[in-house]
Structure formats: structure tokens, C-alpha cells
Amino acid sequence: MPARITTVAFEGAEARRVEAEVVLTKGPVAFSVVGLGDKAVAESRERVRGAFAGVGLSLPGGKRIVANLSPADLPKEGTHFDLPIALAMMIVMGILPEDALNEYVVLGELKLDGSIAPVAGALPAAIAASSYGMGLICPFDNGPEAAWAGDVKILAPRSIIALINHFKGHFVLEPPVRGKRAEPHKAMDLKEVKGQEVPKRALEIAAAGGHNLLFVGPPGSGKSMLAQRLPGILPSMSNLELLETSQIWSMAGLIARGELTNERPFRAPHHSASMAALTGGGVRAKPGEMSLAHNGVLFLDELPEFSPQALDSLRQPLETNEIVVARANHHIKYPARVQLVAAMNPCKCGHGGVGRGSCGKAPRCLKDYQGRVSGPLMDRIDLQIDVPAVTAMDMALPAPAEGSDEVRLRVESARQLQAERAHRLDLAPGNALNATAHGSGLEQICNLDPTAKTLLTQAAQQTGLSARGWTRTLRLARTIADLEQSGSVLRRHVAEALVYRRTGPFNEDSPAGFAQAPVHASSRL
Incomplete structure (x- = not known):
């Protein structure tokens, strides 16, 4: 009779039940591992053989050993099948009782x-x-992690x-x-940002509603500095x-010593990252x-690069909040409910079409550089903010009185x-944040004032606002109202x-090269 041990195979972030079966049969002396495993799974027979020898045990002589990972049509990856195969072997050899491991999942x-090395996926x-x-x-x-x-x-x-003992x-x-709660890192404070009141206001709105955000400005204007302070107000x-x-x-094997943290993730991949690295x-x-x-937050600095x-490849996950990695024989899903924050220069030269250090090739350079980011991706970014260069007068001012602690209180409220x-x-539950409402x-949550609805309709007609743009504008307006504790939008x-x-057409006179906001939207307040 075969011995069976329950283990798991990981499919995305989920753990699928798998039975590791071992049986001794007649036939040529061999040790086979079957069940659609990868190279690491196939090599487990040598690790099991070596581990047995390391503790003074030997495999049954003159027998054919077959280890099967069932269901056989489910792809198996990783080295965590070593221990369940070895324990099933011990049951077959009579070292362990048949029912000793019936109530355990093993990996x-x-x-x-003969020692047991750590593996990824203990918590799931x-x-x-x-x-x-x-x-x-x-x-x-x-x-500690499990x-x-x-x-x-x-x-x-x-x-x-x-x-065994x-x-x-x-x-x-x-x-x-259980592992300890990791000590939170000291967050960077908004008090360190001088000037840039409009970008700081946009950062607060983005944090309050979970909205995607893009900063556009010349080098040294504080785009990355602002983005790095977002975790401090979440x-x-x-x-x-x-x-x-x-x-x-x-x-991913990133939990050290079983320590978990309540801090929201902040990932900032380099612009050389491939599609597979991102998704x-x-x-x-x-x-x-x-x-x-x-x-948490996905920060893409130098976005057009x-x-x-x-x-x-980010366009669909930003809508569905999940990533599907397709393979010929199976599909893997990973959750991906993220807040996208990006930063970019207005053109390759960095300074755009106006002001000191302006690009001599404007507006063509601006259009070509910004054209590297597709329109559909830009349409998924709720806030697109110009970040002007910081002046000497701004730098000479004392630090702002309001910092991340005060802003975080409003965001939490x-x-x-x-x-x-x-x-x-x-x-x-996934529809609670304004940025994910649909x-x-x-x-139900918007409760638009009649004059607000009229303004939005006029803006949509005059600027060609897409259906997605309409929806995202509503979400953004709802968040602004929430920061004021207003019941109606x-x-x-x-x-x-x-x-x-920024629903208007391209405007080369803008410092960042992006369109200025519709005039009628602000002149009729």
C-alpha cells in the first residue's frame, strides 16, 4: 500500500492541496519522482537519498521506489516537497506509524x-x-512565520x-x-519639503482616497522627495x-525571522525593470x-524611461487589482491592489519648454518624450501635477509648521x-476606498450637487473626457469632499x-509641457 502525506503546491498566492504518495514496487532498482514537477522537484530524490545517508538510514534495497505528487496534472515547483516525500518513505519502511502524519500538512x-532548510510560502x-x-x-x-x-x-x-524522535x-x-512585529521605520516628514503647496495638497488627496498620482517637473524640484513621504501619511x-x-x-521569501509589519509596502523598482519584474x-x-x-505604494521614478x-502591462492590473500570469498549461493569479505614484521630467533634457535651462527642441522634444507613456495608462492616473522648480526664496523660508503627523490625521479621518x-x-470590502468604487x-457614495453635475457635464463635453475619466473625476471629487467632511460632492x-x-489638450507653454486645467472649472467657483 502506498503511504500518503499531505503537502501543498503554490499557485500564485494560493496553496493547493497535494498528496505525496510513495510505494515500493517490483522492477528495475530506481527512485522516480512523478507528478509534473520542475527540475527542483525531480532533484528531490537525490536530496532525500543524501539526507537518509546523513542520518544513518538506507533506502530499501532491490526495490523500485515511485513517488507521485497528486494531482498529477497540477504543475509543481520548488524544493519544499523533499520532506513530505522523505516522511512517506519512512512510513513505507516502517520507521514511522502509518497514521502518525494524517493530521498534518508537510513542507x-x-x-x-538530514537537517531541514527553510522554504518560501510557510504562511500561506x-x-x-x-x-x-x-x-x-x-x-x-x-x-515563527507560520x-x-x-x-x-x-x-x-x-x-x-x-x-522521528x-x-x-x-x-x-x-x-x-510567533515572530515579533517589526519596528516601523522612521517615516520621512513633509516638514522637510519647502514650498510645493499644490503638490503636497495633491499628495494628501491621493493618500485619502488611494488615487494614482503623477508628478511632472524639472530635475531637483522635489518629485521623488514628495513621493517618498507618502508612506508617512498613510x-x-x-x-x-x-x-x-x-x-x-x-x-517571495522576504519575511525574515517571521517578523511582520503594519507598514504599507513602498516598492520603487529601477526604470530598467522588465515586464516580468513588474508584473x-x-x-x-x-x-x-x-x-x-x-x-501599498508602487513608485515609478523616471516614468518614460x-x-x-x-x-x-500595468494597465489592466490597475483596473482589476490582480495580475494574471498566463502559461501554456496553467494560469497564475496574484493580487495587486496598489496605489501608483510616478514621477517624470517634462522632456529628455529635463526642463521643458520655458524658463531657465529650457529645451531648445520644444515642443517636439516634449511631445516625443511624454509620448512614451501611452494615453490609456495616463487615463488611469487620477492626479497629474506640475511640480515647478523650487526657488531660492522657498529654500530660505523656515520649515513648514504642518508635517506628516497633521496630514495623516486628516487622511485617517x-x-x-x-x-x-x-x-x-x-x-x-474592496469597494470601500474611493479610488476603487465603481x-x-x-x-451611491457620490451624491452630486446639481451645480457640480452641471460643471462636470460641461467639462466632459468641452474636453472630450472619456468614460473612465468621468468615473475617476467623480472618485477624486468624492475624496476632496471627504477631506472636508462634506456629505455631498x-x-x-x-x-x-x-x-x-488635466483634461485639456497638449500646451507647450505649460512649464511641464502638460495641459493647464480647464479655465472654466476654476473661474466659476
């Missing part, structure tokens, strides 16, 4: 001395085990000898202690968000930067208002939202 990589594996009503056996170094899953019986041995009653393994993650994000980081993929389809920034293919409204209107839920809220949306 771990074996070293040649523990959550999956909990959903099966089972415990988890994982490497010692993964124990313990975050809650009420799950966890064994975290250092070696297979320690595990536990089940034989010679030694009892203590359950691992509220901490909820417990559900913490669990979602930590599962992805666990899959996920590669041989083993690991999560990309966009998924690692789930529930990214490859057009990489940028356009606005987000609390959105959460209460979503609960009152029975909206889906359909009938968006109509008024005319001035829509007017300010239109200014940030």
Missing part, C-alpha cells in the same frame, strides 16, 4: 546531513492547513531525526513562538490587509513588484468616513478634481 527542503501553507482542519510541519526557521496563521498546531523541527515519543517538539494596514500582503511576501513571471512565476506592493511594454459609508451602504456603489470639489485631472 520543507532537506539538506544532505499554514493558512491552507487551517482551512483543511489540519496542523503544519515546517522547517524550524519558518516556524505561527501568524492563528490557531494551527505547528511542528517546526530542525532535522528529520528530531521529527517526536513521533516515537523520545522527544517533544515545542510549538514555535494609515497602517488592517489585520486583513496585513495577512494578504504577508502571504505574498512569504511566497511577475519568470521560470517559476514569482510575484512581481506590483504584487509585492499589494495594499521604463519600456513601453512594461508600462502597458477621511478613510474612516469612507469605511463607515461603505458599511452603511453594504458595499463590498458601478452602482460609486453612484459640491461644485468646488468637482472643479478641483478637474484641475488635477
Whole structure:
């Protein structure tokens, strides 16, 4: 009879149940591992053979050993199948009782001395085990991470000898202690930013509603400085968000010593990053930067310098909040609910068409450079802000009286208002933030004043605002109203939202080369 051990295969951020079966049969002496595994899975037979030799055990002689990972049509990747195969082998050999491991999900990589090496994905594996009503056996170094899953019986041995002794009653393994909460990093403060009142206002609005944001300005104007201070005004993650994000980081092997943090992720990939690096993929389809920034911020500095293919791969995830990595034989999904913040110079020279150091090739240089970012991607960015150069007068001023702490209080108040409204209107949890509201839920939360609706309609007709642009303008206006604790979206809220949306045509006289806001939107307040 074959021995069976329950383990998991990772498909995106999810753990799928897999049975590791081992049987001894007649035939040519061999050790085969089947079940649609990758190269790392195929090599597990040598690691198991070496680990057995390292602890003084030998494989059954004169027998053909077959290890099967069922279901056989599910692709398997990684080294964490070593331990379940080895334990199933021990059951077949009579070293462990047949029913000893019936209540456990097992994963771990074996070293040649019999010790168990850490693997990626311990937290989602523990959550999956909990959903099966089972415990988890994982490497010692993964124990503090797996313990975050809650009420799950966890064994975290250092070696297979320690595990054998536990089940034989010679030694009892203590359950691992949950990892500590990582100390939050000292956030950069908005008090360090002098001048730039409009960009700081836009940053606050973006934080309050979770909106995508683009800063456009010459070098040294403070675009990256502003973006790096966004985490300092964002509220901490909820417990559900913490669990979602930590599962992805666990899959990527980025959780050290089992320490989790409530800080929202802030990922800032270099502009040389490929499409696979941003969205996920590669041989083993690991999560990309966009998924690692789930529930946090993805900052793209020097936006036009990214490859057009990489940028356009973000368009669909920004709408659906998930990434689908397609393969010939299967599809992998990763969550990707991110706030996109980007920065760019107005042209290749950096200074645009007017002012000191202006580009002599304007407006053609501006159009060519900005044309590297596709229109559909720009349409998904709610706030597009000109960041002018900081003057000597600004630098001579004392630090601003208001910093990140004061702004964060207003942001938290606005987000609390959105959460209460979503609960009152029975909206889906993913529809709570203004930036993600859609359909009938968006109509319920907006409550447009008649004059505000008239202004938005006129602006849409005169500037050719797309349907997506209409929706995103409504979301932005709702956030501006929330910062004022206003129940209705008024005319001035829509007017300010239109200014940030920059719905007009290209204008070479703009310092950044982008269109100025519609005149009628601000002149009729």
C-alpha cells in the first residue's frame, strides 16, 4: 500500500492541496519522482537519498521506489516537497506509524546531513492547513512565520531525526513562538519639503482616497522627495490587509525571522525593470513588484524611461487589482491592489519648454518624450501635477509648521468616513476606498450637487473626457469632499478634481509641457 502525506503546491498566492504518495514496487532498482514537477522537484530524490545517508538510514534495497505528487496534472515547483516525500518513505519502511502524519500538512527542503532548510510560502501553507482542519510541519526557521496563521498546531523541527524522535515519543517538539512585529521605520516628514503647496495638497488627496498620482517637473524640484513621504501619511494596514500582503511576501521569501509589519509596502523598482519584474513571471512565476506592493505604494521614478511594454502591462492590473500570469498549461493569479505614484521630467533634457535651462527642441522634444507613456495608462492616473522648480526664496523660508503627523490625521479621518459609508451602504470590502468604487456603489457614495453635475457635464463635453475619466473625476471629487467632511460632492470639489485631472489638450507653454486645467472649472467657483 502506498503511504500518503499531505503537502501543498503554490499557485500564485494560493496553496493547493497535494498528496505525496510513495510505494515500493517490483522492477528495475530506481527512485522516480512523478507528478509534473520542475527540475527542483525531480532533484528531490537525490536530496532525500543524501539526507537518509546523513542520518544513518538506507533506502530499501532491490526495490523500485515511485513517488507521485497528486494531482498529477497540477504543475509543481520548488524544493519544499523533499520532506513530505522523505516522511512517506519512512512510513513505507516502517520507521514511522502509518497514521502518525494524517493530521498534518508537510513542507520543507532537506539538506544532505538530514537537517531541514527553510522554504518560501510557510504562511500561506499554514493558512491552507487551517482551512483543511489540519496542523503544519515546517522547517524550524519558518516556524515563527507560520505561527501568524492563528490557531494551527505547528511542528517546526530542525532535522528529520528530531521529527522521528517526536513521533516515537523520545522527544517533544515545542510549538514555535510567533515572530515579533517589526519596528516601523522612521517615516520621512513633509516638514522637510519647502514650498510645493499644490503638490503636497495633491499628495494628501491621493493618500485619502488611494488615487494614482503623477508628478511632472524639472530635475531637483522635489518629485521623488514628495513621493517618498507618502508612506508617512498613510494609515497602517488592517489585520486583513496585513495577512494578504504577508502571504505574498512569504511566497517571495522576504519575511525574515517571521517578523511582520503594519507598514504599507513602498516598492520603487529601477526604470530598467522588465515586464516580468513588474508584473511577475519568470521560470517559476514569482510575484512581481506590483504584487509585492499589494495594499501599498508602487513608485515609478523616471516614468518614460521604463519600456513601453512594461508600462502597458500595468494597465489592466490597475483596473482589476490582480495580475494574471498566463502559461501554456496553467494560469497564475496574484493580487495587486496598489496605489501608483510616478514621477517624470517634462522632456529628455529635463526642463521643458520655458524658463531657465529650457529645451531648445520644444515642443517636439516634449511631445516625443511624454509620448512614451501611452494615453490609456495616463487615463488611469487620477492626479497629474506640475511640480515647478523650487526657488531660492522657498529654500530660505523656515520649515513648514504642518508635517506628516497633521496630514495623516486628516487622511485617517477621511478613510474612516469612507469605511463607515461603505458599511452603511453594504458595499463590498474592496469597494470601500474611493479610488476603487465603481458601478452602482460609486453612484451611491457620490451624491452630486446639481451645480457640480452641471460643471462636470460641461467639462466632459468641452474636453472630450472619456468614460473612465468621468468615473475617476467623480472618485477624486468624492475624496476632496471627504477631506472636508462634506456629505455631498459640491461644485468646488468637482472643479478641483478637474484641475488635477488635466483634461485639456497638449500646451507647450505649460512649464511641464502638460495641459493647464480647464479655465472654466476654476473661474466659476
